[in-house]
Amino acid sequence: MIPFLDLKAQYQSIKPEIDAAVLGVLASAQYVLGDEVAAFERDFANYCGTAHAIAVNTGTSALHLALLAAGVGPGDEVITVPFTFVASVSAITYTGATPVLIDIDPATLTMDPKLIEAAITPRTKAILPVHLYGQMADMDAINVIAEKHGLVVVEDAAQAHGAEYFGSRAGSLGLSGCFSFYPGKNLGACGEGGMVVTNDDAQAKTIRMLRDWGQSKRYHHVLKGFNYRMEGIQGAVLKVKLRYLEEWTEKRRAHARNYRALLAEAPHITLPAEAEGRRHVWHVFALRSAERDALARDLNAQGIQTGLHYPIPVHLQEAHADLGYSEGDFPHSEQAAREVLSLPLYPELTLSQVEEVAQAVKEFAYVA
Structure with a gap:
């Protein structure tokens, strides 16, 4: 049999390093966030060519927080595509905003920029292109339209770790970019995981608070936040896998x-x-x-x-x-x-x- 995916083979290829990383977290007792997650955040930001990377528990959470930090909320509209995993649309609804769908380019199966402007209304707040199957959407065309209309762009890069658009890495061309580390992804955790990358200091600060109950420091809750923190073991595993x-x-x-x-x-x-x-x-x-x-x-x-x-x-x-x-x-x-x-x-x-x-x-x- 030829399996569609073989996660066991990947694990066996780097087993000593993965085992050591997991045991290291157990020994440190830094089970949620901690040094390994922080180190992975630094490495992944460097890999994507962004100033910040904020680790969260799932790719869906990454999308949710990136949209919230961009100011998306009830009464707003976010333009995206229907040919995607459902999380792309669900994350928009989590904010209270309304997803507005447009069709894809039949050649690349990513967002067709020619259809964006017809979908823009006074309520439009953001555009959420999906880098489907590992290929980036037409970001130059999307960003030109977004700038013209004062809209933010949040990249759904859940399937596009390391993908590039004329030399720029996925996640680096919008206000923020969102990744999933679900086990079957190109960079997969031993469980769930996600990341938001951004070059915007204010975005990064807000997302860091939102992922951890809206805290600016322990027990100081500035925002109505969420429990979206990455576990220490996942950060350690992903830090090893990123090297490969x-x-x-x-x-x-x-x-x-x-x-x-x-x-x-x-x-x-x-x-x-x-x-x-x-x-x-x-x-x-x-x-x-x-x-x-x-x-x-x-x-x-x-x-x-x-x-x-x-x-x-x-x-x-x-x-x-x-x-x-x-x-x-x-x-x-x-x-x-x-x-x-x-x-x-x-x-x-x-x-x-x-x-x-x-x-x-x-x-x-x-x-x-």
């Missing part, structure tokens, strides 16, 4: 290049693209096929696991029916949701496994 992230990313990029070369001539298959000026870090390799479900069944029958990212766009999810959108409102998002299929892609994958997966896809494509 570039190596792992280059392996992902090599696997993606091999998939693209091996599948270049496969009929009825649309391969994911790496847009000009962008460094794609391939959180997932999501091809497209009108016969997606049949292809998934065929691969599974051959012992090849696949993933669906994502089969139902947010505007068609029952939980968000109150947004008032209907089927047909976002045709590119809806078509992508019907067609995308993620193939196995992780650093520990071997070339022979990539070739086996690609061969199985081609055999299906030629008879479909």
